[in-house]
Amino acid sequence: MNFEQFSLDRRIVAAIKTVGYTTPTPIQQQAIPIVLKGHDVLGLAQTGTGKTAAFLLPILHQLTQGPLRQARALIVAPTRELAEQIYEVNVDLGRNTKVSSVSIYGGVSKGPQVAALRRGAEIVVACPGRLLDLLSDGSINLSHVKTLVLDEADLGSLQNDVLSREFYAN
Numbered sequence: 001m002n003f004e005q006f007s008l009d010r011r012i013v014a015a016i017k018t019v020g021y022t023t024p025t026p027i028q029q030q031a032i033p034i035v036l037k038g039h040d041v042l043g044l045a046q047t048g049t050g051k052t053a054a055f056l057l058p059i060l061h062q063l064t065q066g067p068l069r070q071a072r073a074l075i076v077a078p079t080r081e082l083a084e085q086i087y088e089v090n091v092d093l094g095r096n097t098k099v100s101s102v103s104i105y106g107g108v109s110k111g112p113q114v115a116a117l118r119r120g121a122e123i124v125v126a127c128p129g130r131l132l133d134l135l136s137d138g139s140i141n142l143s144h145v146k147t148l149v150l151d152e153a154d155l156g157s158l159q160n161d162v163l164s165r166e167f168y169a170n
Contacts (some may be wrong), residue, residue, distance in 0.1 A: 069120025076082035
């Protein structure tokens with residue numbers, strides 16, 4: 001299997017080649033087609049297996065269609081390091097498209113983040129605390145968000161039978 005088989009936007013396929021991905025990992029093979037169809041996915045896989053690309057590639061593909069400069073995908077990450085990592089992968093994979101993104105997290109001045117939001121971005125990668133802060137002061141509009149990713153979500157409340165599976169989709 002190769003990435004061309006997903007029928008992703010040609011600009012995204014070009015970026016995939018540029019970053020050096022050659023064949024999809026198992027989590028990518030399973031998740032990408034389901035996300036492209038608009039279904040919910042819960043992906044469980046070890047670190048380094050390509051989970052970030054598994055959700056970013058179909059999101060980027062979907063966002064190449066439709067309006068620009070409004071938040072249509074929200075990715076929530078627990079730490080600023082993970083938010084920045086996701087943001088950087090997104091920049092690499094979306095480099096040939098007009099889809100833009102912004103990373104927002106605490107511990108730094110929110111001025112540049114608010115300015116980036118005002119310029120417009122289709123993908124917002126956010127840590128919960130700063131996201132709530134920006135929501136409370138009206139600096140971010142999430143009314144157009146159609147896709148939500150909870151990366152590194154706490155799965156402790158899920159049933160053991162779901163956790164015992166490598167992959168779950170609905």
